[in-house]
Amino acid sequence: MKKKWSLNEKYTELQDLYSTYQICPLSVTLNAIGGKWKPAVYRVISLGVHRFGEMHHALEGISKRMLTRYLREMEKDGIIHREVFPVVPPKVEYSLTDFGKTLKPVFAAIEKWGLEHGDKTDTTPDE
Amino acid sequence: MKKKWSLNEKYTELQDLYSTYQICPLSVTLNAIGGKWKPAVYRVISLGVHRFGEMHHALEGISKRMLTRYLREMEKDGIIHREVFPVVPPKVEYSLTDFGKTLKPVFAAIEKWGLEHGDKTDTTPDE
DNA sequence: GCTCATAGTGACATAAATGTTACTCTTGTT
DNA sequence: AACAAGAGTAACATTTATGTCACTATGAGC
Numbered sequence A, B: 001m002k003k004k005w006s007l008n009e010k011y012t013e014l015q016d017l018y019s020t021y022q023i024c025p026l027s028v029t030l031n032a033i034g035g036k037w038k039p040a041v042y043r044v045i046s047l048g049v050h051r052f053g054e055m056h057h058a059l060e061g062i063s064k065r066m067l068t069r070y071l072r073e074m075e076k077d078g079i080i081h082r083e084v085f086p087v088v089p090p091k092v093e094y095s096l097t098d099f100g101k102t103l104k105p106v107f108a109a110i111e112k113w114g115l116e117h118g119d120k121t122d123t124t125p126d127e
Numbered sequence C: 001g002c003t004c005a006t007a008g009t010g011a012c013a014t015a016a017a018t019g020t021t022a023c024t025c026t027t028g029t030t
Numbered sequence D: 001a002a003c004a005a006g007a008g009t010a011a012c013a014t015t016t017a018t019g020t021c022a023c024t025a026t027g028a029g030c
Helices: A009-020 A025-033 A038-046 A052-058 A064-076 A104-117 B009-020 B025-033 B038-046 B052-058 B064-076 B104-117
Strands: A080-085 A091-096 B080-085 B091-096
Touching: A025 A038, A025 A104, A025 B038, A025 B104, A038 A052, A038 A064, A038 A091, A038 A104, A038 B025, A052 A064, A052 A091, A064 A080, A104 B025, A104 B104, B025 B038, B025 B104, B038 B052, B038 B064, B038 B091, B038 B104, B052 B064, B052 B091, B064 B080
Parallel strands: none
Antiparallel strands: A080 A091, B080 B091
16 A cells, blocks of 8 residues: 655654553543543642542532542542541541652642643633 | 531632632643643644644544644644645644743653553543 | 431433534646 | 645534432431
8 A cells, every 4th residue: 555644754753652652641641630620639639628528518510420430530540549437427538549649740730830821821712 | 607517727728729810720731731632732743743634644533623623722822833835735834832832841741640650540441 | 207417329411522524725737 | 627635614423521410328316
C-alpha cells in the first residue's frame, strides 16, 4: 500500500513515543483526576473533610450518587482509603492514601496555572 | 434556620478558598486542557505537527469534526495560533502561542505522574 | 412502635460529549 | 468535463456522564 503521508521527523518521534508506552501517561493521570468532581473531591479530602455527609455538604451541587461513584473509583485506584465504622447510624471516613498524596504536585501545577492565567482564558460558553 | 452542620475548621478554610476565587483555579486549567483529545492535540502540535491533515492523521481515531472543535476552542483560549494560507487547495497551520507554552509545566507534571504510577492504577473498565 | 440519623443503592431521565456520513468550495491537472 | 486535494461544515445518531427521586438498613431514644 502506497504511503500517502510523509510526515516530518517530529512525527516519527511522536510515533516512537506512542509505541514506547502502550498506555499514554497523560491518559493515566487524567483518568485518575478527571471527571466533573474528582478534583474537588480530592481537595476537600485533603483539606480534612472526611465523612460522607460532610463531603456531600461541602461539595455543593454534587449528587449522592455521583459522590459515591467518584469515591468508589478513587478508592479502586488506590487514591483514597475508605474506613467503615460499625456503628448505627453508619459512619464512614475517607482519607488520602500515601499513593493519593503523590498526586499533590499534579494538582499544584494545575492550580498554579489556573491562578496565574485564569483571567486570560475565555469563560463564555460556546453558543 | 437552625444550623444542622458543624464542620471542622478545615471546612472553614475551604469556604474561604472558594469565596476568595470566584472561579476555581482548578477548573480554569482543566477547562483549558480537558476533553478527550485536547492533551493529545497539544502534544502533537508541540512536537511539530502543524497542518490540519497531518494532525488528523497523527491522532488516530479523532473525527475531523472534533479536531476542528478542539482547535477552535484552543485558539479561542489563546493557546494555539491558526494561520491560513490563501492557496488552493487550502493550507492551514497551527502552532503554540507563547501563552500556550505556559501550559508545558502542567502537562509535564501530568505526564510525570502517569509515567511513574501508570502501572499502579486500575485500568479495567467499570462493569 | 414511630422517628431520626447516616451512608448509601436502584431505576429512570436528562444533558453533554463525541462520532458518522455526506457535502462544500476552489483551482490546477488529466 | 471530471477529478483531486485540503480544510473544513451540517444534520443527525449514539455514547457517556450526570442528575433525580424514592427507597433501604439498623439501633437509639421517645
